[in-house]
Amino acid sequence: MDMLRELNPQQQQAVTAGTGAILVLAGPGSGKTRVLTQRIAYLIGYLGVRPYHVLAVTFTNKAAREMDERIGNLLGERNRGLTLGTFHSICGRILRREAQYLPFDPNYVIFDADDQIRVVKQVVKDLNLNDKLYRPHGIHGSISRAKNELLFPDDFPVQTYRDEVVKRVYERYQKMLLASNALDFDDMLLWTAYLLGQMPAVRERYARRYEHILVDEFQDTNMVQYTLLKHLASFHQNIFVVGDADQSIYRWRGADYRNVLRFEEDYPDSQVILLEQNYRSTQTILDTAMAVIDQNPKRTPKKLFTERGDGRKITLRELYDDREMAAFLVGQIAKDVAAQKNEPGDFAVMYRTNAQSRILEEAFLAAGFPYKLVGAQRFYGRREVKDVIAYLRLVYNPRDEISLMRVINTPRRGIGDKSILTLRTYAGQQNLSPGEIVLQMGLYPDSEHGEALPNRVATSLAGFGRLLSSWHTQKDDLTPMGLMDLILGDIDYRTYLEDGTEEGKERWENVMELRRLASEYENRSLEAFLENIALVSDQDTLDDTGNVPTLLTLHAAKGLEFPVVFIIGLNDGTLPHIRSFEDPEAMHEERRLLYVGITRAEDQLYLLYALNRFNYGYMESADPSRYLEDIPLELVSGAPARQNSNYGAIFRPERWDASEEIESVEQQYHPGMNVNHAAWGDGMVLNSKIEDHEEIVDIFFEDVGLKRVVASLARLEIKP
DNA sequence: ATAAAGTGACTTTTT
DNA sequence: GTCACTTTAT
Numbered sequence: 175m176d177m178l179r180e181l182n183p184q185q186q187q188a189v190t191a192g193t194g195a196i197l198v199l200a201g202p203g204s205g206k207t208r209v210l211t212q213r214i215a216y217l218i219g220y221l222g223v224r225p226y227h228v229l230a231v232t233f234t235n236k237a238a239r240e241m242d243e244r245i246g247n248l249l250g251e252r253n254r255g256l257t258l259g260t261f262h263s264i265c266g267r268i269l270r271r272e273a274q275y276l277p278f279d280p281n282y283v284i285f286d287a288d289d290q291i292r293v294v295k296q297v298v299k300d301l302n303l304n305d306k307l308y309r310p311h312g313i314h315g316s317i318s319r320a321k322n323e324l325l326f327p328d329d330f331p332v333q334t335y336r337d338e339v340v341k342r343v344y345e346r347y348q349k350m351l352l353a354s355n356a357l358d359f360d361d362m363l364l365w366t367a368y369l370l371g372q373m374p375a376v377r378e379r380y381a382r383r384y385e386h387i388l389v390d391e392f393q394d395t396n397m398v399q400y401t402l403l404k405h406l407a408s409f410h411q412n413i414f415v416v417g418d419a420d421q422s423i424y425r426w427r428g429a430d431y432r433n434v435l436r437f438e439e440d441y442p443d444s445q446v447i448l449l450e451q452n453y454r455s456t457q458t459i460l461d462t463a464m465a466v467i468d469q470n471p472k473r474t475p476k477k478l479f480t481e482r483g484d485g486r487k488i489t490l491r492e493l494y495d496d497r498e499m500a501a502f503l504v505g506q507i508a509k510d511v512a513a514q515k516n517e518p519g520d521f522a523v524m525y526r527t528n529a530q531s532r533i534l535e536e537a538f539l540a541a542g543f544p545y546k547l548v549g550a551q552r553f554y555g556r557r558e559v560k561d562v563i564a565y566l567r568l569v570y571n572p573r574d575e576i577s578l579m580r581v582i583n584t585p586r587r588g589i590g591d592k593s594i595l596t597l598r599t600y601a602g603q604q605n606l607s608p609g610e611i612v613l614q615m616g617l618y619p620d621s622e623h624g625e626a627l628p629n630r631v632a633t634s635l636a637g638f639g640r641l642l643s644s645w646h647t648q649k650d651d652l653t654p655m656g657l658m659d660l661i662l663g664d665i666d667y668r669t670y671l672e673d674g675t676e677e678g679k680e681r682w683e684n685v686m687e688l689r690r691l692a693s694e695y696e697n698r699s700l701e702a703f704l705e706n707i708a709l710v711s712d713q714d715t716l717d718d719t720g721n722v723p724t725l726l727t728l729h730a731a732k733g734l735e736f737p738v739v740f741i742i743g744l745n746d747g748t749l750p751h752i753r754s755f756e757d758p759e760a761m762h763e764e765r766r767l768l769y770v771g772i773t774r775a776e777d778q779l780y781l782l783y784a785l786n787r788f789n790y791g792y793m794e795s796a797d798p799s800r801y802l803e804d805i806p807l808e809l810v811s812g813a814p815a816r817q818n819s820n821y822g823a824i825f826r827p828e829r830w831d832a833s834e835e836i837e838s839v840e841q842q843y844h845p846g847m848n849v850n851h852a853a854w855g856d857g858m859v860l861n862s863k864i865e866d867h868e869e870i871v872d873i874f875f876e877d878v879g880l881k882r883v884v885a886s887l888a889r890l891e892i893k894p
Numbered sequence: 895a896t897a898a899a900g901t902g903a904c905t906t907t908t909t
Numbered sequence: 910g911t912c913a914c915t916t917t918a919t
């Protein structure tokens with residue numbers, strides 16, 4: 175095997191490992207994609223496994239495409255029949271094939287995040303709930319979490335009154351989706367897991383087929399995904415997973431890196447292989463990354479090393495505000511490019527929140543420097559794009575109520591709230607969806623619906639019904655682009671959009687861009703087009719074309735690498751994000767996020783923070799990120815060399831100045847400690863924090879319950 | 895039924 | 910400071 179010679183011993187071990195369960199713990203830049211692709215090539219090319227019997231799962235389409243390409247390079251045509259895709263796309267395929275066993279039809283549509291919120295809003299309204307108290311976003315989050323835990327509405331645990339309400343919304347939400355013949359992202363996984371769990375015959379069919387299962391980014395799997403994999407591997411038990419708990423950054427989406435532990439429990443004979451050699455970064459960058467991540471508790475320490483040498487020190491820089499930060503980095507990039515140190519495409523700028531990209535764009539624009547921004551939402555979230563997609567979706571699946579509501583009066587055709595309410599009520603009585611009523615009115619001009627509805631309503635609805643039915647009957651004879659052209663022409667969408675303003679022109683251009691995307695589906699179905707646009711991720715929109723700097727969130731940066739990386743907004747409140755402050759697990763994830771960012775850099779790393787930042791349009795002063803304090807001085811260029819490096823003193827001028835008057839306080843109490851208080855007796859520390867140079871401790875006392883005390887005043891005694 | 899004006903919520907990350 | 914949603918006026 176020639177190809178094996180290019181691998182290090184650990185990589186070789188992973189690629190050629192035998193059957194059974196195999197867990198590869200792969201540090202950043204350790205060549206895990208390479209191991210995965212070579213493993214597949216090894217299975218097919220060397221062991222003679224038929225591609226039909228191999229399943230490889232990734233999280234993004236981009237990762238899937240990349241693997242497909244690389245396997246193609248190794249195997250050529252011999253990879254045909256391989257199942258390779260994201261969890262969602264693979265589930266999507268299974269669900270269309272097996273819909274007969276499930277409460278929806280094969281031509282279901284996928285509701286995106288926006289659609290999902292609309293449904294929740296509608297339900298909240300239908301149930302006469304106060305949407306200030308029961309905010310759709312929050313409710314949706316609870317529903318999504320439940321689905322990730324494999325809980326259907328009936329299983330939804332109720333402990334509080336709010337749970338009770340959420341449960342009712344969840345029930346109705348789910349009914350509404352099914353009535354629309356629609357699934358949300360979570361459903362795609364949930365229904366597949368349900369199918370494989372409840373139907374032994376179906377499970378066995380798939381489990382027998384997939385002799386080998388390979389999973390990328392295993393640390394990002396949630397409970398449903400884990401269950402799914404377990405079902406699929408239930409016959410052959412050959413499951414090869416690759417992951418890195420330190421790069422787990424999707425907990426908020428239900429991901430649970432403890433699946434790694436679960437894996438070792440469920441497959442006691444599993445082999446564990448560690449990949450620690452890094453082929454991406456300089457040792458200085460790796461040391462910086464390790465200094466940050468080592469502060470996280472309960473992790474398997476990994477010693478990342480490289481043969482690349484130390485390289486340059488990292489650059490740490492304080493800027494006055496976000497604007498100056500953006501200007502600094504654009505200037506730095508321009509300077510390096512002019513000096514021919516780097517090409518424009520070598521640079522990446524990473525940030526915690528999408529909102530931070532705006533000021534960067536302005537700076538690049540002002541400098542006349544081209545850039546690219548990673549983010550699908552930008553395009554697919556646009557009103558005009560969503561409208562056109564809604565038309566297509568409605569034609570594909572007339573029961574899609576969200577799409578119907580979106581387009582029924584866009585452009586205006588005299589169907590207002592009143593008419594819609596009438597239609598809805600009538601549809602409910604007929605046990606049909608509103609879309610089906612409208613479609614039938616178009617299909618059969620003399621249908622009884624026209625009689626049953628008030629005259630004015632019937633006339634306007636029939637008009638729209640004629641359009642819908644004509645598209646619906648022609649859809650199978652047209653390409654996705656052909657259908658789109660037909661619709662755009664029939665509704666005169668261009669005239670509607672182009673109102674003479676620059677914005678109107680832009681909107682039409684976006685529609686034309688969507689048309690171009692549709693044109694790539696010349697030989698594929700409308701179904702494929704709709705599914706693909708529903709499942710694109712921000713990462714998927716990233717192409718390596720155009721030699722220009724890349725702007726992206728830290729989340730989107732996972733799996734990528736760049737010679738020069740700027741991580742901006744390293745301020746407390748931004749990174750770590752303020753919304754994580756209360757939750758220790760979330761704080762650990764913030765740290766991992768920074769770790770992911772740092773380890774994207776090959777040669778040079780810039781860490782930038784601002785003294786002031788804009789918040790809700792107001793300027794306020796900001797603290798440097800606490801994580802900066804963990805980075806040893808000797809890794810940083812230009813920083814003063816001091817013994818007992820105390821970044822707090824260096825980075826926070828106010829503390830530096832004040833340090834003589836106010837003694838700094840060290841945290842003495844930690845959660846779990848047992849303490850005694852003279853008056854309240856024995857108790858256990860729940861939480862402790864330093865605030866205004868005082869340690870504030872929350873203690874649960876056996877006799878008096880929860881109390882909050884100031885450590886310096888309370889004279890607590892620590893007990894063993 | 896629609897357009898204009900006013901209100902308030904919001905910003906974490908995304909398949 | 911921005912967007913989406915609601916109220917108000919035509």
